[in-house]
Amino acid sequence: MKAAFLSKPGTIYIEDIPRPACSPGRVLIRIKAVGLCGSDLHYFEEGRIGDHIVKEPHILGHESSGIVEEVGEGVRGFEPGDRVALEPGVPCLSCEFCLKGSYNLCPDVKFMGAPPYPGTFREYLTHDPQFTFRLPASVSFSQGALIEPFSVAYNALFKAEAGGGKSLLIIGAGPIGLACLEMALMSGSAPVIVSEPNRYRREVANKMGADLVIDPKKEDLLAGVQEGTAGSMCDCVIEASGAEGEVMSAVLALKKGGSVAVVGMGNETASIPLTQLLKKEATIRGIYRYANFYPPVINMLRSGKIIGESWVSHRFDLEDIEQAIRTASDPHAETLKMIITIGKEG
């Protein structure tokens, strides 16, 4: 089978390797679609994220869907031919965080694509059936790959306490910001304001139905928020840009009692307007991956409440993964989520 290996920063190659055997307690999956994530680009460019370092040829990719090829001994609930999505992080299920249900905080999580755990830019792999989810017939493989970023977005909305007629500002209209936008509109957040410096991404946010889209390079963000909320500022803010200074803007854009969810990674530290934070009794919450959100996101896709296709910009074959990564890293290219398709359709 084919697999894409990152050998060192900037070098990725396709190699034929033996197909894995389906061991007891596992399912063997033929991968069909994998989303390219900002973290994949980061590994490609730097060869590391924090303590996760690419030390030997490594397979990236963690936003995946596919077809069950074989079911290992003792596994129930799956049959060959089932279309599935793969939740990439397999936690220990016995530490204090796992036992509380916050398994995204498990210190021993094995997360596909984060070294040393190989990812899904390959034709076949075996996975833990507890973290494998059947896809309804109406959900495409590409949508199956988007369940991962949608789960991150859902976690951000949940922690920002968005929805139900509350005003929301989304800072950054990359794939996660736009996934948040799609879910926020579905969940009745109003108005939903988006701030994004990239023209193409602003256009997409507009088309998707944002109530107000601001270019923070040309307009004053806080003045825009004030205008968009008839002077009351926002109940909720999601910081999805990871850009310098935006946690500060997020707190300033809040009304009293509001909450910020920070999902954009990028800076080790950020300044916050402490007096404002205190006087508003505002809340800032960090977002790290998700726990237990694959089932609700699959349900929203099944019912057509969310679709995801509007923030997919490109599709590439596995063979062209390097071109996909280079296009995604080009600051002048008009890009959003890219899907790597693997093998033939069907």
Ligand SMILES: [Zn+2]
């Ligand atoms: Zn990702």
Ligand SMILES: [Zn+2]
């Ligand atoms: Zn654990």
